[in-house]
Amino acid sequence: MIMGEQPVFTTKAHVFKIDPETRKQWLPVSKQSVGVSFFFDSTRRTHRIISVDGSKAIINSTITPNMTYTKTSQKFVQWADIRANTVFGLGFSEESELSKFIEKFQDAKQSARQEVERIRAQSGGSTPQTPHTPQKIPTVNGTATSQGSGTFPRDHRSSQSLNLPPENPEAFHDRSDGKSDNGPLTADSQLKYENDRLKIALAQSSANAKKWEVELQTLKNNNTRLTTALQESTANVEEWKKQLAAYKEENESMKKKVLKMEGAGVQDQMDSVLKEKAQLAEEVERLKTAGQEKDKELERLQEEVEALKMRDVKNQGIQQRLMTCDQDKRDLQQRVSTLEGQLDTVLCDHRRDAQRVRDLEQQIGNKLHELTVLHQQLVTVTASNNSEETEFDA
DSSP, rough: TTTTEEEEEEEEEEEEEEEETSSSSSEESSSOOOEEEEEEEEETTEEEEEEEEEEEEEEEEEOTTTOOEEEEEEHHHHHHHHTTTTEEEEEEEHHHHHHHHHHHHHHHHHHHHHHHHHHHHHTSSSSSOOOOOOOOSSSOOOOOOOOOOOOOOTTOOOOOOOOEEEEEOTOSSSSSSOOOSSHHHHHHHHHHHHHHHHHHHHHHHHHHHHHHHHHHHHHHHHHHHHHHHHHHHHHHHHHHHHHHHHHHHHHHHHHHHHHHHHHTTHHHHHHHHHHHHHHHHHHHHHHHHHHHHHHHHHHHHHHHHHHHHHHHHHHHHHHHHHHHHHHHHHHHHHHHHHHHHHHHHHHHHHHHHHHHHHHHHHHHHHHHHHHHHHHHHHHHHHHHHHHHHHHHHH
């Protein structure tokens, strides 16, 4: 471990990295949740996020003042590390653990910013400036460019005795291309970075729009299906009510017949009528039970209709979001076209300046050659004059 570097916060999470080929999918780095720690170097006053799986360092990320994180869900956070040339993602088991991690991340950023300001004040404002490099990447997409990080040696056992490769504490700026912040190459690199970032955001926006379209179509299909079922159930209930009314009328008619038969003293007919009455009573009870069940089903379907109405309101919100995404997509395409034009202009200016420098170098070389010839001639003339003066004196 670097002298003076100590762990200040430790948690457990599943570690992911962005796919370096597609830049659109997450690749799991750890098979299970592993320890993720913030280390603070009191000598250089820098923070690093470190995670070890066995004897291998799967995260070694130095926090810079302009590094940003993105909370894509209640239990997942990601950030882009320009030096490591990747995007890290952490999945937590509890939302509270994610909140603690984000709080520590913000504290580390603030500490790095204060250290940069302190160094700038001590050097009279000559400290290299940290370029603004936005690193906010969509929920499953992302990209970054920089140099790689090291791994842990195999002869150490714990995260507190790790011999990590040291980072340069006085260079918080982007070292991906190894070029100075002054000159035309800085604008060239910045335009390339902005161009790549906008292309990634455009791809993410298109993917989200397609996903929302599929979800909207699914909700519409469910709405249609449930509406049809409700209409069929309502029709069946009306039919059963009509049948129940018919049975009630028939029951009343049979009661009247029974009364007439009792008055006439026809015992056999009376027994037959009573038996038929009992059957009709059973049928009425059965129909009442069926009617109650259908009433309950009708109430359930009405609740589903209310839920569908709420979903319709939600669908309207989704449609509004789709329209917003389409507008953002067009804006991003316009910005990409503008930045590509600016990039071409900068490259042309750079090539023209390089040609001018070569022409000046050639002119200077010619002048130096002429000066050399004049110097030789002057030496020859001086030597000849000295010789003549010597002969004259003699």
